[in-house]
Every structure is written in structure tokens, then in C-alpha cells.
Amino acid sequence: xxxxxxxxxxxxxxxxxxxxxxxxxxxxxxxxxxxxxxxxxxxxxxxxxxxxxxxxxxxxxxxxxxxxxxxxxxxxxxxxxxxxxxxxxxxxxxxxxxxxxxxxxxxxxxxxxxxxxxxxxxxxxxxxxxxxxxxxxxxxxxxxxxxxxxxxxxxxxxxxxxxxxxxxxxxxxxxxxxxxxxxxxxxxxxxxxxxxxxxxxxxxxxxxxxxxxxxxxxxxxxxxxxxxxxxxxxxxxxxxxxxxxxxxxx
Numbered sequence: 293x294x295x296x297x298x299x300x301x302x303x304x305x306x307x308x309x310x311x312x313x314x315x316x317x318x319x320x321x322x323x324x325x326x327x328x329x330x331x332x333x334x335x336x337x338x339x340x341x342x343x344x345x346x347x348x349x350x351x352x353x354x355x356x357x358x359x360x361x362x363x364x365x366x367x368x369x370x371x372x373x374x375x376x377x378x379x380x381x382x383x384x385x386x387x388x389x390x391x392x393x394x395x396x397x398x399x400x401x402x403x404x405x406x407x408x409x410x411x412x413x414x415x416x417x418x419x420x421x422x423x424x425x426x427x428x429x430x431x432x433x434x435x436x437x438x439x440x441x442x443x444x445x446x447x448x449x450x451x452x453x454x455x456x457x458x459x460x461x462x463x464x465x466x467x468x469x470x471x472x473x474x475x476x477x478x479x480x481x482x483x484x485x486x487x488x489x490x491x492x493x494x495x496x497x498x499x500x501x502x503x504x505x506x507x508x509x510x511x512x513x514x515x516x517x518x519x520x521x522x523x524x525x526x527x528x529x530x531x532x533x534x535x536x537x538x539x540x541x542x
Contacts, residue, residue, distance in 0.1 A: 316340030324394030329474035421487035506535035
């Protein structure tokens with residue numbers, strides 16, 4: 293496992309404190325995590341073999357800073373605050389990777405100010421909507437029903453790793469509370485439908501873009517891969533067989 297350090301950031305006129313986990317050596321790469329919170333996992337370890345990975349936590353999801361979400365009123369505020377995070381971390385134009393909710397954030401950051409993103413990878417991103425292929429409401433789904441939505445194999449090792457509680461019950465309770473609050477913090481920007489006009493802005497992206505999608509994603513149907521591909525200039529799609537909404541884990 294890569295040696296992971298923490299960088300504290302204070303942005304938005306000093307009102308939003310959060311942290312970024314940092315590891316690796318190489319060109320800078322920013323990873324935006326999904327709605328359930330940030331966990332440093334083997335996927336980020338693998339990225340850290342070739343890049344200096346910066347993984348910022350979305351406002352409010354950093355332990356000890358639950359109120360950091362309050363000054364961020366809307367998605368526009370969130371996107372602008374991340375440019376300030378880039379500045380605090382000394383990142384001019386990093387590569388950016390985003391998964392799920394983090395994929396939407398990554399796309400918005402790349403579309404709003406294209407010069408700040410050198411390369412872009414979106415992993416099963418949310419952010420678009422089709423009435424014939426609705427995105428599942430993960431916030432209203434019971435935890436025991438999430439497995440088939442997230443994983444191609446709900447009984448496989450990746451799913452089991454995520455579902456296995458820690459041996460210490462108190463740790464398990466704290467993890468559950470943190471996940472619930474992370475879902476609330478990120479849900480602020482996608483409720484009630486995760487379509488805030490991103491499709492109108494995707495054409496502004498100039499970074500070379502790779503769109504990765506698990507072929508068996510039960511949360512965000514893979515038909516959205518072509519929607520992103522058609523909207524982003526020169527983007528390309530790779531569908532990942534045997535993977536669901538978390539292909540980087542499976």
C-alpha cells in the first residue's frame with residue numbers, strides 16, 4: 293500500500309475546511325470519490341504507482357467537519373470551490389478521475405474551466421437523465437438491496453469486502469454514520485433527479501476523455517456511456533465486462 297498523507301484545505305472565504313489524501317510520485321492526478329465517501333483502496337494504490345494522487349473529500353464528509361457542507365449552496369458553488377482546492381494544493385491542470393457522483397463533479401470541473409483539467413476519466417458517472425433508463429435512487433434503496441445494483445456479482449470478493457462489517461462494533465457504527473452523512477452531503481447536489489444541466493455543458497470539455505462503464509451497472513444504466521461519449525468531443529468509451537457500478541473494485 294502506498295504511503296498516504298493528508299493535506300488540509302480551507303476554501304470558500306475560509307468557511308469550508310476539508311482534507312485531501314495524497315500518495316504516489318509522478319504527474320498530479322485528482323480523484324473525486326462517489327456518494328458513499330472516500331476510502332483509500334487498491335485502485336488508488338494502483339494509480340499512485342504512476343501519479344501523485346490527490347483525493348479530496350467532498351465538503352462535509354471529512355471526519356470532524358460535518359458542517360463544511362452548509363456554506364456550499366448548490367452545484368455551482370461546489371464546482372467553484374474545487375478550483376480553490378486545486379489552488380491550495382498547487383495544482384494547475386491535473387489529470388482528473390471521477391467515479392459516480394465524483395464523475396459528475398469531474399465533468400463539471402472540466403466543462404466549466406477546461407484549462408484546469410489536462411486529461412479526464414469518468415467511471416460510471418451520474419449527471420444525465422433519460423426517462424426510458426432512469427437512474428436508481430441510491431439514497432432511498434435499503435442497504436441489503438444495494439449489492440445487485442453496485443456489483444455484477446453480489447456474492448463476489450469485492451461485494452463481500454464492502455459488506456463485511458469491521459470486528460469492532462463501535463467502528464462499524466461510526467462507519468455507517470459517516471456513510472449516511474456522506475450520502476446526505478452529496479445528495480444535496482443531485483436530489484431529486486441527478487440532472488442539473490450537465491449535458492448542456494459537456495461540449496466545453498477539451499481534455500482527452502475516457503469513459504469507463506461496468507456492463508452490468510444496475511445503478512446507472514450503461515446506455516448513459518454513449519450519452520456522455522456523444523456529448524464530449526473526441527471522448528471514447530470502454531465497457532468493462534463482469535463489472536457493475538464499481539468496476540475499479542471488481
